[in-house]
Amino acid sequence: MKIEIWSDVMCPFCYIGKNNFEQALEKLPFKDQVEVEWKSFQLDPTLDPKxxxxxxxxxxxxKGVAEAQAAQMLTQVTQMGKGAGIDFNFEKALITNTFSAHKLLHLAKKHNKSNEMEEALFIAHFIDGKNVADPEVLISLATDLGIDQEEARLAVTSDALDYEVNQDILEARNNGVSGVPFFVLNGKYAVSGAQPVEVFENALQQTYKETVSPFKDLSGNEGASCDTDGCSI
Structure with missing residues (x-):
């Protein structure tokens, strides 16, 4: 079962959604049958990467938001983060253009390390206060995951992966995705936003039952039956 997740590095709800989704997935017996693909989305492509x-x-x-209102919003998000096991450090977080970070994510995908890279980028931005538009920061994150330094440098400083990032963004636009996180479950259902663990768990179970499980039980309840251990009424 394939799960596609559109996300941006500087979106706190994407980080919360990731943690809640992963907690839900860990509870499910078919978790090893789930493939996760991270997709690129930019909340503000107009930002200067310098x-x-x-x-x-x-x-x-x-955004034209008063400082007191912004501070209150961040306090609320911080509390939400704690519920998902995240200690946001908004005082250190640096807002900048995330396009190069998305290129690094696509490089990691080629090495089957996109989930690890997504987590590393969130930590770099929200916890460590690193500049995720800085090529040297991004290269360091790549090498920490065992990706060749020169390969990472080429990925973040050239246009070699621009097409892949732009295709993700175009796909989101064509499908009417205007906010993140946005989860597409096996091409059939969608879950938008940083939903609670229970919502992800129920959605994953329903999707698995309807798109992967070979049979769909239409009885609505478990009637009298026999199995290899005996019979029950």
Whole structure:
């Protein structure tokens, strides 16, 4: 069963959604049959990759949100994060263009390490306060995952992976995806936003039953039957 997840590195709800989704998946007996593919999405492609802002500045200058209101919003998100096992550090987080970070994610995908890279990028941005538009930061994240340094350098400093990133963004637009995180479950169902663990668990179970399991039980309840251990009424 394939799960496609559109996400942006600087979206806190994407990080929360990732953790909640993974907690739900761990509870399911078919977790080893699930393939996760991370897809690129940019919340603000107009940002200059050579410029960084703190989160409060970004909300005030780009979104027109008063500083007190922005601070209150971040406090609420921080509390949500704690519920998902994340200690957000918005005071250190640097808002910048994430296109190069997405190129690194596509490189990691070629090495079957996209999930590890997604986590590393979230930690770099939200916890460690690193500049995820800085090629040297991105190269360091790649080498930490065992990806060749020069391969990583080429990926983040050239246009070799631009097409893959842009295709993800175009696919999202063509499917009407305007916000992230956005989860597509085996091409049949979608879950939008940082939903609670229980919502992901139920959605995954339903999708598996309807698209993977060879039979769909239409009885609505478990009637009298026999199995290899005997019979029950």
């Amino acid at each position: 410029v960084t802002q703190n989160t409060i500045e970004y909300f005030r200058e780009k």
